[in-house]
Amino acid sequence: MRLSALVLAVSLAPLAPAAAAPEKVLVLVTGDENGHLLPSTEADPPKGGAAETLGYWTSKEAHCAGKVGKDGAPNCKDGKTLVLSTGDHFSGPSISSAFQGEPVAESMARMGYAASGMGNHELDFGREQFDRLRDIGGFPYLSANVRPPSSKSDKDYDLKLKPFAIFKRGGVKIGVVALSASNVAKTVMSGRFYGNEVVPYEPALQQAIPAVRKAGADVVIVIADECPTVLEPIMAKHPDWKVAFLAGGHCHTPVERKAGMTPLISPGRWWQRYLRAELTVDSARPAGQRLVGLETKVVDVVGGQGAPAPDAELAARLQTWQKKHDEALGEKIGYTRSGIDANSATLFTWYGRAIRERIGADLTVLNRKGFRGGVQPGPITAAAVYSVMPFDNSVMTVKVKGKDLPSILENPAAVYEGAAKKGSAWTVKGKPVEPETTYTVATLEYLYFGGDNFPFERLDPNPSETGVVAQTPVIEWTRKQGTTAEKPLESALH
Template structure:
């Protein structure tokens, strides 16, 4: 039986993480891994822990392809490793960014994904930047639904330098695993204010990784941990750097995330793993640990595809329940597309920005960040759920004023990170679509941007500097897209494709 003790509110959480009384299944040995380290001599008694690691799940409980969803992943773990959530020799960990993605998770602000992760037996998750997407009140509520802690030792209140207990975030957890007390420290990404809406994290500092671990690892050991691990929302390069700078702390495993990469390697005495995004792949490590010293005497680790796993019926039923609720709420067709619009393609970005201008005709130009568009718009019937999957963030439109010179300077500096509607490049300058005339350097134009950009997310601080008094229209950034699609009354015989190609002309 696994139990979890967090560093704060330990008594309160003791029953929450008490585990269940289902007997452990027999352990099935995994196939020979790609990476293995064997000692010259193994102590007679060791404890082998199996760590199953995912990150950047982004709500893809159904999977991006057939047979690659959460239920299949759990079935694969059961088939390959003999995984049982009640078996204390397993740890299931996440590097964060659990929620924001397709409508089945985004519309319910992560509640559905947390229920899936509870059923899969997750033991802890790092706090990712997208955990903040739906605001702090929702973050607090969704964390309260989890049967596992959300960890970020380097996320501190600006007011007092403490971890935000009220939000439900903890610096670390101590988990009883296979007779060992495993201390798991969480790290949020220090760039979080740039990759979520800065307004949602304005009250927090995100402290440097190395200094945080130098402070926290001794605390975890003093609290009784035999073994220390780190889960984080760090890209592989950051993870390697942090590992190299903390060799003296005896941390046996570092898990990463954020950059949608995968990783399985050894750095000194530590194993580094990153699972990859959308539950398409996962990382695992098996560590044989000397319980007397807490030293890892042998390690196996790898990254594998979520392929070939039989769907776990309990998780499949949870996913089916949320699919039914999504379809009941958002499944009514509003249009029809003959050909798929690829994520972040020019036609897709034109659909977004040009419909903003049609829905808010006071504006001359519309600019969006390409990274805010997160999915293809697939051929066939289009539903509101599809639009939410493409535009998963809860943004509103800001009407701000910029000169022609500022628009040109901003677009040229940002390159492909942004896309503009209402204007086009002609030679070495930008022209206004509706007049065909070049932007006038000193003329003032009304420009629509989303509030994430206006708040300085993604290093777009220049926008608020150009116009500190931007007008919050209160218009959900998806609404003009939805309204335009509905107004077209498209059918399989008369799909939207041609109308999309004509936007901005």
């Protein structure tokens, strides 16, 4: 009797719930998009493109297109893909730069981005435009090493960056911690980063990673507007962080390596590749031990026969932007017979002379990294001027004594027009520089306020604002030259 009662009691006892099976989620990462919305046709087959990348994701990765919802929820039921960027979206080809990044923000919304690291070019079109682009994109910008202003009087300068965010895909909570480049405050144009503080990478991660786990993340990944090779020593030092993987930008070429057991990956740039990371997560395991499988791969986005079809809705929207672009900037303003190479003396002379003569300065000083491309042989359009120098930079004139010119012209970042060095002596417009003579230097707002370590602000605290962006005098000057196939721009520059 007792045995029967025991058997009955056992049979009536509630069964323990079965442990949930490990779950797979997919993280897709791009970086350094730099306004390259359209595929590159320099190679055959073409590479990259925003609509083309989304076509890959929807056909190959089971990603659902569309702007994410509240808390980064996917735009479809049971979506298990999480799309992230390491940062630097807007400045680049004129289809983006001429419209201050709006086509890129629209595209990223359609592509379903859930978050981005705060890149050092996100503020290229100003803080108000950044806020507008953030609203259009519909996703937050993250940075664990950028701290908001500590003074209440500076609260209006808060960039509203979170150190991390948690996104739920299926039953998995994915913690995303982001880093901005350590030099972000120096590379952003003056005033746009005011009040915000940048702290070193390691202490930022030491604080953010435990915090995101405490907030409930099952797994933690790090995205960074920094090449993973720079962060490798830090990650190797901290296996206790148990980061699933680190994806970084600013390498411009793919990087795939490891720090201990943590993959360090850069997918490259311009939507020509993306990182595909499939995580297998067992949420029943203890915190820090829930990642039970990880497969990573950098996928090339290549068009041509057999490639997935571009996303039709995004492709149509980009065609609309292209039409607006061509209407605004399609004017043919000149002609180059041989083309003008990026980072060539001819390119620097073209921009420098155009600005100097249109502004009425003695010389022009620009910076090498402000030039981001060349010009193909044939007609030169206004759009090409923006593609070569895509940044929203106003021209300023600065009064500088001859004795101070060498400190500017001998900066390794400098490119100049109107000045030359003969032996150890400098000349301006062919005449020897006189130490006490005051020269008018045309330069860019970014350089005036200390970009690339130029001393303009110290030398002239009261510069003159021209009120024009750098591309305007270049377009006007080039149009005025009346260059043709028989009389190309190259001949006007020599």
